[in-house]
Amino acid sequence: xxxxxxxxxxxxxxxxxxxxxxxxxxxxxxxxxxxxxxxxxxxxxxxxxxxxxxxxxxxxxxxxxxxxxxxxxxxxxxxxxxxxxxxxxxxxxxxxxxxxxxxxxxxxxxxxxxxxxxxxxxxxxxxxxxxxxxxxxxxxxxxxxxxxxxxxxxxxxxxxxxxxxxxxxxxxxxxxxxxxxxxxxxxxxxxxxxxxxxxxxxxxxxxxxxxxxxxxxxxxxxxxxxxxxxxxxxxxxxxxxxxxxxxxxxxxxxxxxxxxxxxxxxxxxxxxxxxxxxxxxxxxxxxxxxxxxxxxxxxxxxxxxxxxxxxxxxx
Numbered sequence: 415x416x417x418x419x420x421x422x423x424x425x426x427x428x429x430x431x432x433x434x435x436x437x438x439x440x441x442x443x444x445x446x447x448x449x450x451x452x453x454x455x456x457x458x459x460x461x462x463x464x465x466x467x468x469x470x471x472x473x474x475x476x477x478x479x480x481x482x483x484x485x486x487x488x489x490x491x492x493x494x495x496x497x498x499x500x501x502x503x504x505x506x507x508x509x510x511x512x513x514x515x516x517x518x519x520x521x522x523x524x525x526x527x528x529x530x531x532x533x534x535x536x537x538x539x540x541x542x543x544x545x546x547x548x549x550x551x552x553x554x555x556x557x558x559x560x561x562x563x564x565x566x567x568x569x570x571x572x573x574x575x576x577x578x579x580x581x582x583x584x585x586x587x588x589x590x591x592x593x594x595x596x597x598x599x600x601x602x603x604x605x606x607x608x609x610x611x612x613x614x615x616x617x618x619x620x621x622x623x624x625x626x627x628x629x630x631x632x633x634x635x636x637x638x639x640x641x642x643x644x645x646x647x648x649x650x651x652x653x654x655x656x657x658x659x660x661x662x663x664x665x666x667x668x669x670x671x672x673x674x675x676x677x678x679x680x681x682x683x684x685x686x687x688x689x690x691x692x693x694x695x696x697x698x699x700x701x702x703x704x705x706x707x708x709x710x711x712x713x714x715x716x717x718x719x720x721x722x723x724x725x726x727x728x729x
Contacts, residue, residue, distance in 0.1 A: 423485055425453075430570070434470070437555065462475055500696060501699075506697065507536040508536075509538040510539050510697075510701050512540070513562070514541050514542070542558050544562065544612055546566060554572075556691075560688050560701070561688075562705070564684065572690070573687070579683050580684065583656060583674065586673075599676045603630070608635050609633045617633075620675070620679055627677075635652060644669065648669045648670065655675060659713065662716045664720070
């Protein structure tokens with residue numbers, strides 16, 4: 415292979431990883447015009463457009479995707495061999511930025527900080543507010559290293575691993591007129607609902623199910639975190655479909671009645687998400703593995719051992 419072709423493959427790999435000429439140029443320490451000129455040479459040599467503009471980003475053609483499938487791993491191995499990237503937690507000095515909800519912080523942040531103090535005293539972990547669309551963009555632009563949440567975008571720039579599934583239960587104040595019995599679908603639809611939404615959209619997983627049935631509910635109020643949900647429910651006539659995971663918490667259920675929804679809705683899957691550029695980066699792999707272990711262990715403990723929970727089966 416000619417030296418020029420190897421250089422073009424190196425640039426091509428950066429563009430495929432970043433999905434942005436600007437970010438690829440920054441990563442390669444090149445100017446944007448230089449990267450654009452390289453794309454022109456690629457198109458001429460490989461006889462394919464390779465990339466098409468989509469908003470502020472670019473999308474690869476089928477040929478580009480096929481080429482990357484063939485050269486992506488070898489290019490990473492070559493780059494890694496040259497840079498000799500290593501991560502020693504005991505001596506490392508770095509900060510990991512992780513997009514998370516308040517529920518995840520409550521579940522594992524104390525345990526994660528304890529781990530860092532023992533094994534990686536020079537490593538800091540910063541929690542960044544999680545929103546589905548915003549966190550995907552933050553991963554692509556390298557503003558965060560990891561995100562923990564739902565995965566409703568699928569492209570070649572994002573990687574993920576499944577963490578857990580959480581169904582939904584119905585929550586309302588203990589003396590609510592609907593408490594203490596199985597409510598009907600009609601009662602559910604006529605009630606005033608509280609929805610926790612990270613995106614700000616007044617539409618959640620339950621609403622997607624209702625859409626399929628040609629039904630809708632009234633979202634009377636929304637919030638962007640779970641911590642204040644119990645107090646709002648205790649002091650109002652609102653009801654809420656909440657993840658069964660948080661319904662096991664003693665502080666959450668105090669003063670509330672927890673029941674079943676009048677229909678079966680698929681559980682929501684939670685994923686640990688990162689960008690393709692970090693697929694084999696040792697530091698990211700290290701923190702990823704610990705977060706996955708801590709979160710799944712904590713989830714299992716909550717679902718099976720909580721004194722205030724309903725002891726739902728954890729798989």
